[in-house]
Amino acid sequence: xxxxxxxxxxPRGAWLRLPRVWRSPLAVVGAAIAVAWLVVAVSAxxxxxxxxxxxxxxxxxxxxxxxxxxxDALGRDVFSRLMTGASTTIPxxxxxxxxxxxxxxxxxAVAGWFGGWVxxxxxxxxxxxxxxxxxxxxxVVAASLGPSLYxxxxxxxxxxxxxxxxxxxxxxxxxxxxxxxxxxRLLGRSPVTSLVVDVAPNVVGPVVVLATLDVGAAVLxxxxxxxxxxxxxxxTAEWGSMISGALANFDAWWIxxxxxxxxxxxxxxxxxxxxxxxxAVDPTSRTERTAVGVAxxxxxxxxxxxxxxP
Amino acid sequence: MxxxxxxxxxxxxxxxxxxxxxxxxxxxxxxxxVAVDGVSLRIGAGEVVALVGESGCGKSSLAxxxxxxxxxxxxxxxxxxxxxxxxGLRRRPLAQTGVQMVFxxxxxxxxxxxxxxxxxxxxxxVARARGSATAEPAVWLERVGLDPAWTSRHPHxxxxxxxxxxxxxxxxxxxxxxxxxxxxxxxxxxxxxxxxAALMRSLTTAVxxxxxxxxxxxxxxxxxxxxxxVMHAGRIVESGPTELxxxxxxxxxxxxxxxAVPVPDGAGRIxxxxxxxxxxxxxxxxxxxxx
Numbered sequence: 001x002x003x004x005x006x007x008x009x010x011p012r013g014a015w016l017r018l019p020r021v022w023r024s025p026l027a028v029v030g031a032a033i034a035v036a037w038l039v040v041a042v043s044a045x046x047x048x049x050x051x052x053x054x055x056x057x058x059x060x061x062x063x064x065x066x067x068x069x070x071x072d073a074l075g076r077d078v079f080s081r082l083m084t085g086a087s088t089t090i091p092x093x094x095x096x097x098x099x100x101x102x103x104x105x106x107x108x109a110v111a112g113w114f115g116g117w118v119x120x121x122x123x124x125x126x127x128x129x130x131x132x133x134x135x136x137x138x139x140v141v142a143a144s145l146g147p148s149l150y151x152x153x154x155x156x157x158x159x160x161x162x163x164x165x166x167x168x169x170x171x172x173x174x175x176x177x178x179x180x181x182x183x184x185r186l187l188g189r190s191p192v193t194s195l196v197v198d199v200a201p202n203v204v205g206p207v208v209v210l211a212t213l214d215v216g217a218a219v220l221x222x223x224x225x226x227x228x229x230x231x232x233x234x235x236t237a238e239w240g241s242m243i244s245g246a247l248a249n250f251d252a253w254w255i256x257x258x259x260x261x262x263x264x265x266x267x268x269x270x271x272x273x274x275x276x277x278x279x280a281v282d283p284t285s286r287t288e289r290t291a292v293g294v295a296x297x298x299x300x301x302x303x304x305x306x307x308x309x310p
Numbered sequence: 311m312x313x314x315x316x317x318x319x320x321x322x323x324x325x326x327x328x329x330x331x332x333x334x335x336x337x338x339x340x341x342x343x344v345a346v347d348g349v350s351l352r353i354g355a356g357e358v359v360a361l362v363g364e365s366g367c368g369k370s371s372l373a374x375x376x377x378x379x380x381x382x383x384x385x386x387x388x389x390x391x392x393x394x395x396x397x398g399l400r401r402r403p404l405a406q407t408g409v410q411m412v413f414x415x416x417x418x419x420x421x422x423x424x425x426x427x428x429x430x431x432x433x434x435x436v437a438r439a440r441g442s443a444t445a446e447p448a449v450w451l452e453r454v455g456l457d458p459a460w461t462s463r464h465p466h467x468x469x470x471x472x473x474x475x476x477x478x479x480x481x482x483x484x485x486x487x488x489x490x491x492x493x494x495x496x497x498x499x500x501x502x503x504x505x506x507a508a509l510m511r512s513l514t515t516a517v518x519x520x521x522x523x524x525x526x527x528x529x530x531x532x533x534x535x536x537x538x539x540v541m542h543a544g545r546i547v548e549s550g551p552t553e554l555x556x557x558x559x560x561x562x563x564x565x566x567x568x569x570a571v572p573v574p575d576g577a578g579r580i581x582x583x584x585x586x587x588x589x590x591x592x593x594x595x596x597x598x599x600x601x
Contacts, residue, residue, distance in 0.1 A: 114399070179413040180421045180429075182379055182397075183477070186411060187432050187484060190401035201423045 024279070030272025033265050040083055041090040048080035052237040060252045070254040072245060081237040082258050088238050090266065092153050093218040100157045101211045104164020105203065111165065112172030113195055123169065126162040134159045135224060142230035149222075149238070152231035156221045160214065167210055168203055175199045205281040213274030216267035223263055239263050325391075326352040327520035328376070328488050333385030335371045345371035347544035348385070353488070353520040358511050360535035360552065361524045362567065368544040369524045370414070373492040376522070377411050378402075389488050407436040410481035412510070414493040416473035420465040426451065426476050427461025433483030442485035443517075450479040454509060471502040478506070482513050489514050490522045495530060503527065507534050528571050532556055540564045562588065 049067075050057070055075045063070040069079040111122040129137070141155035172195075175181060181198045189197065223240030225231035232238030234245075239259040246256030328351070335346035345368040353359045363369050374380035376387050378396040387394045389409050395402070410433070413419045420429055430447035437444035444450075448458035454475040465473055474494060481489055491510060495503040507523070511534040514521040525531050531538060531552065538555050540548040540563065548561040559565045566588060 179415060179418045179477075183411065183413070183419065183480065184421075184432065185397055185402060186377065186379075186407070186409065187436050187480075188402045188404055188407045191399055193401075198421055 024276045026272040027276030030269045030276065033269035034273055037086055037090060037262075037266050037269065041086040044083040044087045048077075048083050050077040050080045052076065052081045052084040053235045060249060062252070063254050069258050070252065072242075072252070072255045073249050076235075078242075078254060078258055081242060082239070082262055084237040085239045085242060085259065086262065086266075088149070088232065088236060089219055089222055089240075092149065093215055093222055096153045096156050096160065096218050096222070097211050097214050099153075100160035100214075101164050101207055103157065104161035104166075105168045105207055107161065108165035108168025108170075109172050109195060109200070109203070112169035113176055113191065113199070115173075119169070122165070126165045129159065130162045130166075132159070135221065138221060138225060139228065139230060142225055147230045147233060149226070149232045149236065152222055152225040155225065155230075156218060160218065160221075163214075164207060164210065167206060171203045171206060172199055175202055209274055209278045209281055212270060212277050215270040216274075219263060219266050219270075223259075326354045327357075327390060328353040328522065329386075329388045329391075330376060331386045333372065333375055333387065334383040335368070335375045335380055336383040344544055346375060349541075349544075349546055350385075351539060351546065351549075353522060355487075355520060356515045356518045357537070358515065358521045358523060358535050360531040360538045361522060361541055362526060362528055362531055362538060363541035364526065364567070367541045369526075369541055370492050372541070373411070373490045373522065373524055376488075376490055377409060379411075404436065404439055407440065407484055408442070408487040410484050410486040410489050412474070412477050412481050412489065412491040412494045414496055416470045416477060416497055419477040420473055420480075422465050425462050425464055426468075430461075430476065430480045430483050433480040437483060437485035440485065444483050444485050447479075447483070450483050451476070453482075453513060454479045455505070471498045471506065474498060474506055475509070478510055478513070482517070485517065486514075486519050488520045488522070490524070492524050493526070494523075495525065495527065503530055504533065510534070528567060540567065 053076065057067060057071045057075045057077060059071060059075045060073055061067065061071045063078075067077050067079060069077075069082065071077055072081070107122050107126070111119040111126075138152075138155040138159045141158050142152050145151035145154060176199060181194060184194050184198045185191075222231060223238065223243070226238045226240030227244045229241075229244065232241045234241065239262055242259040243256045246252070246259075249255060330349060330351045333346055333349045334344065337343045337345055347368075349368075349372055351359070361369050361372065371380055375382050375385075376394070378387070378394050381396060389406070392405065394406060394409055420426070427447040430450050434444045434447065434450070445453070447461050451460055452458045456472060456475055456479075460468075465476070468476065474497070478491075478494070489510070494510065495506050498506060507525075507530045510521065510523065523531070523535060535552045537550060538552045539546050540555070540561065542563045548555065548559065548564045555564065556568065559568055
């Protein structure tokens with residue numbers, strides 16, 4: 001029976017629909033660039049032509065004259081520093097996204113699940129953090145902790161978790177009164193078990209999308225703090241501080257341009273990837289884009305996309 | 311099955327399974343609504359009691375309050391002599407997992423991310439933990455008329471009626487003493503409604519459980535319920551054995567409900583809705599304003 005064959009196909013849960021992601025060319029480009037940078041981040045120290053801190057080359061030599069991307073004011077190889085910078089920034093950006101997602105999801109889930117004064121207290125705290133401009137608040141935190149790359153990450157976590165809390169809370173609020181959640185409670189599940197078994201799996205998809213989109217923002221925030229001198233300290237090779245150093249030698253365009261391009265490509269790659277993931281997890285946003293079934297209003301949680309951080 | 315005594319009415323004469331006394335459910339305003347206004351009822355083991363009434367009369371509030379899902383303003387609910395605690399932040403004690411519910415909307419009754427077998431086994435697990443007789447998920451699927459091989463399927467692969475059968479299987483797998491079904495057939499098509507209702511009756515009476523069956527479909531109620539409660543504006547206005555109620559309704563609201571049942575006699579008669587004047591004579595404290 002042919003119908004039976006159709007029924008026994010694999011469930012089309014969000015994750016199993018993932019292959020549709022690859023139908024979008026931007027997703028493929030984004031994934032390729034992101035994977036390339038991840039490979040670089042992991043392997044760069046092993047194969048860069050010069051140590052990132054070695055001041056052994058002619059100073060301020062342009063690209064192509066002995067080195068691939070030129071040298072900076074201290075005679076360090078820009079290419080080597082660029083590649084090493086990837087292994088500084090990208091793992092920290094990923095770690096910072098994971099940390100803020102975990103904090104935000106826990107706060108949002110507790111607020112949405114328990115409601116009442118717990119919800120009020122946690123959400124007002126969230127509002128408080130959200131009320132400050134992200135970079136300004138991160139600067140305050142980083143400056144008060146003392147400038148270092150790890151303090152910059154802590155500062156970035158402090159300002160990044162509220163968006164996850166918001167999204168998670170709204171999802172949990174909608175889920176907790178669903179019949180199957182109540183049925184689970186009637187079968188003797190504790191609130192925590194119910195949250196983990198019945199509610200959490202439906203929150204994971206949107207949060208992963210949000211986190212993917214947020215990697216770009218995290219890279220921007222970290223390099224922005226480093227650019228301002230609140231993150232990576234010399235002589236650490238980091239993209240933001242490389243651009244900051246380039247300001248002193250404005251004529252040597254290659255010192256700042258290549259780290260800038262590196263930041264641009266990483267941020268764009270993760271944004272493309274996140275967009276494609278969102279379309280895969282949330283079919284309504286895709287139908288809107290292709291202008292089919294526009295009549296139906298979007299019913300999903302709109303994920304905030306912040307692409308305009310410095 | 312533990313008992314092969316199929317005489318439900320005789321069993322009902324002994325100790326009732328469900329005892330509800332003076333149950334009140336209020337919703338905060340403005341204006342505050344008294345959805346359930348001092349309802350008392352008793353259901354014996356193996357007995358099927360139907361609760362009928364128009365939408366908004368408090369049927370669902372009563373069901374949810376009995377389960378402890380809805381806050382009770384006052385009144386007591388006891389199953390087998392033990393009070394049913396409100397479902398708050400605490401885990402429901404194992405002893406009370408014999409109180410189960412089937413919901414109106416089958417589309418949200420099952421967790422979309424877990425297999426049917428796993429979800430039915432949730433019910434079977436509490437029955438085993440209580441030491442009650444239950445069966446494997448595949449057996450339960452078969453009992454509710456589905457293919458036992460479907461344990462690894464997921465809810466989106468089923469139709470609404472099939473999902474409702476799985477939800478019933480999960481509730482029954484927990485070996486309930488009391489099963490409350492809140493309009494379990496209203497989301498199903500006409501041909502499935504009677505089958506699912508009859509299925510619920512046969513499976514609950516077989517294990518000697520009490521069944522509170524909420525419906526606005528009187529023709530189905532007539533076929534499965536031992537006795538019927540008629541609810542209007544938060545109160546039970548009439549109760550009695552189903553056949554008696556059908557043949558000789560006492561309360562005017564019951565008569566109007568029965569008068570609204572469509573009869574497929576080919577005469578093209580359209581069911582009559584009660585008029586405002588009729589409603590006024592029922593002593594209805596909360597006649598809804600005309601839309």
